Amino acid sequence: MSAKLADYTQLAFDLIDELERFQSPEQVIGRLSTGLAPFGFCGFLISTTPDLRAASERQTFFDGWPSQFNDHYIENEYYKDDPVVAMCLRSADPFEWTEAPYDPHTNPRAREVMEAAKSVGLHNGFAVPIYRQRGMIDTVTMGGDYGVLDPRAKRAIHLIALYAHSKALALVSAGHPDPYKRILSKGEREALAWSAAGKTTWEISVILGVSEAAIAKRIKIAARKLGSVNKTQAVVEAIRTRQIQL
Amino acid sequence: MIHIVTAENRHLYEKEMLDHHRIRYEIYVRENNWKNLKVEDGRECDQFDTEDAVYILAIEDGRVVGGSRFMPTIKPHLLSEVFPSLADVRGVPRSPDIFEWTRLFSVADKRQRRGDADSVTGQVLCGGLEFLLGEEATAFTIVTEAYWLARTHTWGWKLSPLGMPALVDGQWLVASVITADFETLQATRRRYNIDSSVIVRHGITRPAVRHVA
Numbered sequence: 001m002s003a004k005l006a007d008y009t010q011l012a013f014d015l016i017d018e019l020e021r022f023q024s025p026e027q028v029i030g031r032l033s034t035g036l037a038p039f040g041f042c043g044f045l046i047s048t049t050p051d052l053r054a055a056s057e058r059q060t061f062f063d064g065w066p067s068q069f070n071d072h073y074i075e076n077e078y079y080k081d082d083p084v085v086a087m088c089l090r091s092a093d094p095f096e097w098t099e100a101p102y103d104p105h106t107n108p109r110a111r112e113v114m115e116a117a118k119s120v121g122l123h124n125g126f127a128v129p130i131y132r133q134r135g136m137i138d139t140v141t142m143g144g145d146y147g148v149l150d151p152r153a154k155r156a157i158h159l160i161a162l163y164a165h166s167k168a169l170a171l172v173s174a175g176h177p178d179p180y181k182r183i184l185s186k187g188e189r190e191a192l193a194w195s196a197a198g199k200t201t202w203e204i205s206v207i208l209g210v211s212e213a214a215i216a217k218r219i220k221i222a223a224r225k226l227g228s229v230n231k232t233q234a235v236v237e238a239i240r241t242r243q244i245q246l
Numbered sequence: 247m248i249h250i251v252t253a254e255n256r257h258l259y260e261k262e263m264l265d266h267h268r269i270r271y272e273i274y275v276r277e278n279n280w281k282n283l284k285v286e287d288g289r290e291c292d293q294f295d296t297e298d299a300v301y302i303l304a305i306e307d308g309r310v311v312g313g314s315r316f317m318p319t320i321k322p323h324l325l326s327e328v329f330p331s332l333a334d335v336r337g338v339p340r341s342p343d344i345f346e347w348t349r350l351f352s353v354a355d356k357r358q359r360r361g362d363a364d365s366v367t368g369q370v371l372c373g374g375l376e377f378l379l380g381e382e383a384t385a386f387t388i389v390t391e392a393y394w395l396a397r398t399h400t401w402g403w404k405l406s407p408l409g410m411p412a413l414v415d416g417q418w419l420v421a422s423v424i425t426a427d428f429e430t431l432q433a434t435r436r437r438y439n440i441d442s443s444v445i446v447r448h449g450i451t452r453p454a455v456r457h458v459a
Contacts, residue, residue, distance in 0.1 A: 009335055009410075016407055092416060132393050155410045162392050162411060162420060170399035179400060 011038055012156035016163045025171050025242040029064050032164055039153055040146025042066055042121050046168045048180070049088045049129065049137040050079050058085075059183040061138075061168040062242065067120040074186060078116065081109035088129040088139045094158045096149065097125040097141075121145060126154065128161035140165050172241050176227060184243050188222040191215050193244040196235045247446045248373025251301040255449030262303055265310040267291055273351050281415050294323060294348070300454045302373045304352070304366050312352035312366040314374050316345045318455050319387065324348055325408075325421055329389055332421035333408035339387055339423055342455045345378060347386045368438025371401060375434060376445050378426040381453055385423050392418040402433025 015035035022028050036044055044064040050057060058079045063070045079085050087100035102110035117125070125143030132138060140161035149157070173179035184192065187208075194204040201219070205212040223234035226241075238244045251259045267289035274280045274290055283290055298321045304312035317323035319339055323346040326338045333339075352366035378386060390398070392411060399405065408421040424430075435441065 013335060013407065020404060020406065092418070093413070130393055130396075131391075132396075158411055158418075159407060159420070162395055162418075163405070163407065166395035166399040166405075169396045170402075173400050179396075 008039075008153045008156040011035065012160050015160055019163060019167050022167075023171075025062060025168070025240070028164070028167055028171065029062050029242065032062075032160075033064050035160065036142055036144075036157075039142075039144075039149070039157060041125070041142040041144040043069070043144070044140065044142035044164075045070060046140050046165055047138065048183075049085060049139045051089070057185060059180070060243075061165075061172055061179075061183070065120070065122075065143075069117070069120045069122070072116065073113075076116075078109075078113045081107065082113045083107075083110045084125070084127050084141060085139070088127055088137055091129055092131065094126065094128040094154060094161070097127065097143070100127075117143060126157055128158055128165075130162065130165050138165060174227075174241070182225050182227075182241070184222050184225060184238065185218075188218045188225070189238070189244050191218040192222050192231075192235055192238050195219060195231055196239065196244060196246060247305065248369055248376075248444045249303045249305055249446050249448065250373075250377055250451055251303060252451045252454055253297040255447075255451050258449050259303070262305060262310050263301070264289065266301065266303055266313050267295075269310060269313075269351065269353055270349060273353075274349075277354070293327070296321075298454075300345075300377070302370065302377055304369050304373070306366075310353075311356050312370045313349070314347060314351070314370055315349045316347055316374070316377065316386075316454070318342070319344045319346055320455070325387055325389055329412075329414075329419065329421060331409065332389060332412055332419060335407070335409045336423075337408070339385070339408070343382060343384045344423070345381070345383050345386045345454075347374060347388050350374075365438050368434070368440055369444050371434050372431065372438065372440050373444045375426060375431040376443060379428065379431060380445075381455060383426045383455075385426050387421065387423050389419055389421050392420055395420060395422070398422075398424065401437055403430055 018031055019028055022031065032044060043066045046061040048059040058074065060070060083100040083102040084097050087095060104111040122143030123145040125141055126149065127139055127141040130138045130140065169179040172182055176182055190208060191204055194207060199207065201215050202212050205215045219231055223231060226234050226237040228234040228237050239246065251263065256263060270290040271285060271288055275283055275285055284292055294317055298318060300316040302314050303310050320342055325333060325346055330338055350370060352370060356366040395405065404425040405422045408423055411418045411420045
């Protein structure tokens with residue numbers, strides 16, 4: 001058993017040293033996925049923690065969930081009822097999903113979130129809240145189908161989460177002062193993704209059922225966030241930072 | 247500009263050093279509410295404010311607006327004496343070419359100008375790296391709150407952890423060793439739009455480590 005505990009530490013340090021050398025989000029996401037597998041995880045997510053009172057949207061830095069679970073999650077606005085999100089907002093310590101309490105009778109939506117996660121293989125999981133300044137909190141969470149996490153493994157995962165979060169922000173910000181201002185909203189991502197697929201502003205407006213001016217505005221704001229001078233450059237940058245995928 | 251203050255030229259900075267301890271009190275004791283800090287007469291000083299410490303001070307029109315402290319790791323320092331458990335996996339690095347970087351601060355009214363060449367944080371970061379390169383240091387260690395990792399990463403710094411995170415006074419702390427090289431200085435300069443040296447030297451300042459070794 002003690003050999004295995006030493007292995008967890010070694011796994012974490014090797015993984016972090018390797019992540020440090022990577023320069024693309026693609027590499028970091030890939031290596032993080034394989035690095036977390038020995039702990040029993042099959043996916044992870046690095047995101048902001050939405051303030052439930054402010055009804056803010058959850059911003060995703062790196063999406064490592066299986067089966068487009070993140071899209072499904074955001075589409076259904078699960079973060080509004082996710083007990084893991086609620087727990088992140090009040091816990092300074094990392095915790096297992098099972099430690100995030102909810103009452104399935106008074107909060108059937110919370111149960112729905114957890115069932116949806118299970119349906120893609122996320123039976124249990126671990127979450128690391130990361131406090132930023134001014135009361136803002138980010139979350140690194142990972143899930144899978146594992147037995148028991150021993151305390152040493154939890155500490156190793158905590159460390160991995162801290163470095164992975166840090167690396168994700170550095171890659172998304174790409175030298176810009178505030179990484180959080182470079183994260184696109186859902187609407188902006190949609191508009192850019194359709195644009196990347198070769199649709200005109202008018203076509204996108206028809207597809208998404210909003211005005212052409214609104215689409216143009218979304219693309220303009222997205223380009224500004226990504227420090228790009230035009231739509232093409234914005235698309236390239238959004239793909240590079242993995243905010244949209246082709 | 248960033249002034250380098252060692253034991254040898256400290257007499258030229260008496261007023262500025264007093265101000266710096268007062269600012270540290272304002273920031274670490276009053277703003278950040280750090281526990282177990284020694285306070286004397288409204289100034290924060292700890293057991294590492296010794297002859298071995300090298301300070302860098304950002305001074306604008308005679309006013310101290312930011313700064314930092316460096317300790318040679320071959321001497322007693324924060325990580326070796328107070329938080330050795332944070333380096334429980336890889337050990338506390340101790341070498342003449344490795345410094346410990348602590349007490350990085352800028353005064354409250356100078357924290358908004360992010361990304362500009364006159365950003366105090368940018369000046370202190372670039373000044374610190376320049377100082378290290380001048381000392382022929384290859385690396386430095388830091389003990390930070392977990393959320394600081396992300397900031398250091400966005401400055402283009404290359405980190406390696408020394409141990410597991412630990413909860414201290416309700417904050418998760420992490421110890422890391424960071425590469426000091428020209429590339430790191432260049433990345434930090436780019437990040438803050440700084441294109442040349444920010445350092446000023448007054449009086450005799452010999453290399454800090456040879457001096458204490």
